[in-house]
Amino acid sequence: MKETADSEETHGRRGTRMADIAAMAGVSSMTVSRVLRDRSCVMPATLSRIEAAIDATGYVPNRVAGSLASRRTDIVGLIVPSLRNSLFAETIKGVSDILGPMHPLMIADSGYSLKGEEIAIRAFLGQRVCGIILHNTKHSPRGRAMLLEAGIPCIETGNLAQQPIDMAVGFSNRDAASAMTMYLLGRGYRHIGFVCLPTKDNDRAAERKAGYLNALSHASLLADPRIVIESPPGLKSGGQALSYLVEVVPEIDAVFFSGDVLATGALLEANRRGWIVPDRIAIAGSDDSELQESVSPPLTTLRFPRYEIGRRAADMLLNRLSGRSSGRAIVDLGFEIIRRASA
């Protein structure tokens, strides 16, 4: 004869349920449910019996069942172009810090592709997330439609959306790039090169290029297309871009690197060549980091409040969920030009 079929040791693996706790405490499961969500609405004596039972069993409420019954989850979905990029890590950290353990965070990586974003959106909607934070302003039509249809709060961060799906928080890449270009013009540079990341599916890079061109035309200068280039991300890539630019247009006197660590790479390349920055050539970067401050000479860069953007995005989401706010909102957190020795 075999073992008892339903012994604790074998099939007992099903785990403690709320009804078990209720039975142990001599109450109905509804009372346990209430304790779990708001301990103040049961009598102290009852409460302590229930808590004793929970402690004794190590009961962990099943949020899946709870979510189905209440028709909502506390899960927030976040989609970033890349999980590798430390820029996005700042925003992720800001989101995570505000959400806390009460709102689990689901993160997906779109791989810088619209299709990837759409797949992630669908997956998140399947999980019935209570809100979505995106780090891209450009979306596939289908992705946009799904978000609209879902009727959940949606926050687009980073580059400020002109036609947000719902809410947006960030800064204007165009304005920032324009401001930096004007700064360089104000310092007397006249042959200013521009390097950004590939603009395909990357509205941020495209906006920065537009800002640069905009500033030049405001100053009644013609952009020289030979020194407006796109480059893959990375330190080496920045160095290569600098090499390319000075070869094509030797009279170039400044370069604005708009993206990742390109400027740092360029500076290291200039140092390697023994050029004095900014005398031979001025270098301006973006996305200030401790690194850019520590190189020699320290880099003049744009600084964006990425961590704060994450916090605000999460904050706006929670406010909407708790009904403390409603309706569309666009929050511009601006940018700073950090003036240092390199330009």
Added chain:
Amino acid sequence: MKETADSEETHGRRGTRMADIAAMAGVSSMTVSRVLRDRSCVMPATLSRIEAAIDATGYVPNRVAGSLASRRTDIVGLIVPSLRNSLFAETIKGVSDILGPMHPLMIADSGYSLKGEEIAIRAFLGQRVCGIILHNTKHSPRGRAMLLEAGIPCIETGNLAQQPIDMAVGFSNRDAASAMTMYLLGRGYRHIGFVCLPTKDNDRAAERKAGYLNALSHASLLADPRIVIESPPGLKSGGQALSYLVEVVPEIDAVFFSGDVLATGALLEANRRGWIVPDRIAIAGSDDSELQESVSPPLTTLRFPRYEIGRRAADMLLNRLSGRSSGRAIVDLGFEIIRRASA
């Protein structure tokens, strides 16, 4: 008289359910369910009717309900000490790349604290994740007990656990630090300083310090406690550590920086002081990055396969879930010493 109570436009917000699709396609909801999980087990004609209905409505299956019914989710939980640190970002990316959209990834930040990790574990178990990946080998007793009790696959990554809860994949920080110290000894350095991150609640840093001390004693050398220090992370902090060490023990001829960007900060500081590296002092780092390769002189560092660790961890998790593997496993992915000019 008010509007019809249940019109599509007002209360119709409840969303499409599987039964709706089934009705549209003239089948039972079970058939729809089957299509969603394995399209090959229904007839082509039926399948196309169902898919047409899904397309027409934009139906997104409710995974919350599905998970409750099947008593399992596809969600993987990942806990990292910090979301800000690009080191962990590599591993996160590896995990995410393997999991793909079929296995949503929930990420929590323990804030380098055991208590924070425990809270995250509890939250994940509440969501009934199908597996957990941890980036820490040290856990609170309660956290450890919950993981054991939960009976789900658990993978500890990073520093190789000696007593893993379940499975582990990573490398030995101790061996790596020991190897680097021996390398420096082999190059003739005799007054080797050591800087690591604070060892409290950070088994990785503690292991590295142990490896360093181990190598010295193997070489029958006594460690000088004045030049074995802990330092907060960051570029500046690395520079400060270097300044401190040379002041305390001027005859110091090499420093092994075990953590984050400390070594780079030290190198930049040395450059600022006009010291020739490695002639005045040799500098070795850890956690190789493009940055460490690009500074001048390029840094000798330890390299850890962080991305690969993420991939393997996710891979082991999925294998376990699909039943293709079982039982404990410890995978050592090793490390490399990258020899460059700085030491």
Added chain:
DNA sequence: CCTGCTGACGTTAGCGCGAACGTATGCTGG
């Protein structure tokens, strides 16, 4: 003494799916 109210708790009825099992139909072979 009855009404009305508040507080503390119980009861009922699902939430939207999927596991397990049931059924109808066609097809094969002896």
Added chain:
DNA sequence: CCAGCATACGTTCGCGCTAACGTCAGCAGG
């Protein structure tokens, strides 16, 4: 001609919780 089996699909039930409502005791005030 029917057992035997596979294929394609339907039915039933319940996963573990919560919203909504019900109940009952206690108490104040007229």
